[in-house]
Amino acid sequence: MDSILERSSLAMPILEMKGITKTFPGVKALDDVNLSVREGEIHALIGENGAGKSTLMKVLSGVYPQGSFDGEIRFRGQPQAFRGIADSERLGIIIIHQELALVPLLSITENLFLGNEQASRGVIDWDAATLRARELLRLVGLHDPPETLITDIGVGKQQLVEIAKALSKEVKLLILDEPTASLNESDSDALLELLLQFKARGIASILISHKLNEIAKVADRVTILRDGTTVETLDCREAVVSQDRIIRGMVGRALSDRYPRRTTVPGDVLFEVKGWSADHPAHPGRRVVRDVNLTVRRGEVVGIAGLMGAGRTEFAMSLFGRSYGRNIRGQAFLDGREIDVSTISRAMANGLAYATEDRKHLGLVLDNDIRHNVTLANLRGVAKRWVIDHEREVQVAEEFRRRLRIRCADVFQETVNLSGGNQQKVVLSKWLFADPQVLILDEPTRGIDVGAKYEIYTIINQLVAEGRGVVLISSEMPELLGVADRIYVMNAGEMVAEMPAAEASQEKIMGAIMRSGETLMSGEALP
Structure with missing residues (x-):
């Protein structure tokens, strides 16, 4: 070395x-x-x-x-x-962008040589392509068959396909x-x-x-x-x-503490979920969320930890207006009163908001400007007698641009031309302007720099200081440990552990995941 x-x-x-x-x-x-x-x-x-x-x-x-x-x-x-x-x-010189450039319904082989086909006299040689694909996949440590569709493999494996594609071009x-x-x-x-x-x-x-x-x-x-x-x-x-x-x-300055400090004094239970279950939307009977129970107190940040595929996003989306899944059942309560979350509009009307991890496809209208995206979830907040007040709309967008330090020419800039991190700030602005009682944040700091992360953590602190509740889904365990008051651990669609953040550690969280995995393999926890 x-x-x-x-x-x-x-x-x-x-x-x-x-x-x-x-x-x-x-x-x-x-x-x-x-x-x-x-x-x-x-x-x-x-x-x-x-x-x-x-x-x-x-x-x-x-x-x-x-x-x-x-x-x-x-x-x-x-x-x-x-x-x-x-x-x-x-x-x-080969670039792999943050947003992967793969075609989901084509195979690994087809994606590897898309635009660089293994052809002889204008005819693709599929035997040669498959053989070369196996060699490239072996180099990057991916063992899935070359004929596997991209949509059937996880994001981590898709990243390896992109790298194998780069190797095919003599990088x-x-x-x-x-x-x-x-x-x-x-x-x-x-x-x-x-x-x-x-x-x-x-x-x-x-x-x-x-x-x-x-x-x-x-x-x-x-x-x-x-x-x-x-x-x-x-x-x-x-x-x-x-x-x-x-x-x-x-x-340009030192950050003395990555996570802004706050004094946590959670109040009464604000939000509660009981017996929540959901099936895969394309495979009825395949349970992806299993009998989940969760509580959030006023002034509390509740974290949900888990590995990729644990069911955290599926749970959040199925809860927020049934925007994911089939055969969804369970109950949701706000201040002890059962609420209707059967559609997105009803979930929002009852005080819920969900900031998605998939900002480009589900979080933003990329061809619209910052102004329209920020106000989209709360048009009543910028309307007079059901007519949009454009001056008020600009004022709101400018306020969030300053508050979240969105880097842009002005609020009329199209969101598609913003960096990924600034797009994420627009998503957060949209849901903050919706004024929710419970805000579900799904990977809110993905692709965001440390300075902007600190600002988002500060906003989370402000929300809970006002008596609201925050559910934080994050794959970064230090973030959960630094921001959350209480942490649920999710695996295979189930909540397998719950612990105060003060008593939690990365080792305890991973231990809970591993123990639950062994139980699932033994068949004890399956319905």
């Missing part, structure tokens, strides 16, 4: 980007940015949402072609002028934009290990991530962007680079 690090430290740059400046109408997204990546290194690119990370990578990959920006790109010492993504891919520089944002801890570790294997083979990687612990595990160097400019590049091999040091570079 020492020899690999030594070779990497002496290696010549495979990539040099100098003086990159990119301007959109009313916004300078990049301002004289410089980036150098060496042969065979893992180079982390970090910064707050809207700092310019994804824009810089789109410039590099040709999504933004030569002529649409100022500056110089050199790859392996040669100046480049990419007119499109095909030009960069021909040199082995020299692999760009990964938030590759672990949707992965659980074990899948994330497996992906990071794969990057280290690529490094040993001489493949360079640019890793964009808000998970600073992952950066510490694998990065050789770290370049920090802030407000579209290069702040500094840190060498992780010369000295230990602490997370606090990185945060200070990202946000």
Whole structure:
């Protein structure tokens, strides 16, 4: 390993980007940015949402072609002028975006070679494609049959398919934009290990991530962007680079505590769920939520922990207006009174709100501007006599833009043009404006930088200080331990444990999951 690090430290740059400046109408997204990546290194690119990370990578990959920006790109010492993504891919520069570009109803093989078909005289050679697919899947450690449909595998495996697709194009520089944002801890570790294997083979990687612990595990160097400019590049091999040091570079100040403190004094039970069950929407009789009971007190943050596939999102969506599942049964109570949550409008009328983890498909109208998205869940709040008051609508949107620090030109900017983290802030703004009594937050800080996370935690504290209840679903256990007052543990659709956050730990949570898994395998807990 020492020899690999030594070779990497002496290696010549495979990539040099100098003086990159990119301007959109009313916004300078990049301002004289410089980036150098060496042969065979893992180079982390970090910064707050809207700092310019994804824009810089789109410039590099040709999504933004030569002529649409100022500056110089050199790859392996040669100046480049990419007119499109095909030009960069021909040199082995492959980008994997945060939102995976796979076709769900095509097979793994078909996705691997989509646009790069294994063909002879215009006819696809499926035998050759399948054979090559098996080789690529073996390289990334994916053992599913190549004919498996993408829709039938989890997000972690889909990420491996994207990487296998990159390998099929003879990758020299692999760009990964938030590759672990949707992965659980074990899948994330497996992906990071794969990057280290690529490094040993001489493949360079640019890793964009808000998970600073992952950066510490694998990065050789770290370049920090802030407000579209290069702040500094840190060498992780010369000295230990602490997370606090990185945060200070990202946000321009120290964060003394990742989780804002509050004095918790929960009141009476505000919200209660009894005997909640739901079946899979496409497979009647396949139970995905099993007899769930849950309580939320006034002024309390209740966390739900669990691995991917545990049923947390399915439970939340089935509860919020039956927006997921079939054969849904159970009862919901607010202040001791049974409430009707059979439709989304009725759930909202009875004080519930649900901020989805899938912001692009379920949380936002991407072609609409920020103003319309923020007010969409509470049009009555910006209407006079059933007519939208456009001035009031702009005022509300501006208020949330300032409150959540949404980085944008103005509130008339289309949400599709925002960074992922800023899109998430718009989702949160929409539900905060709906003024719920109980707010269900499903992975609310996914893809969001540490500074913005702190702001969201502060808003959660404000909500519970007003006597509201918050249900927090998160795959980041430190977040649950730092924010929640009480934690439920979910596995295979069941609540398998409950504990005060003060008495919880990652080990206790994982222990509860493992013990429940053994019970399920023995058949004791199955209906």
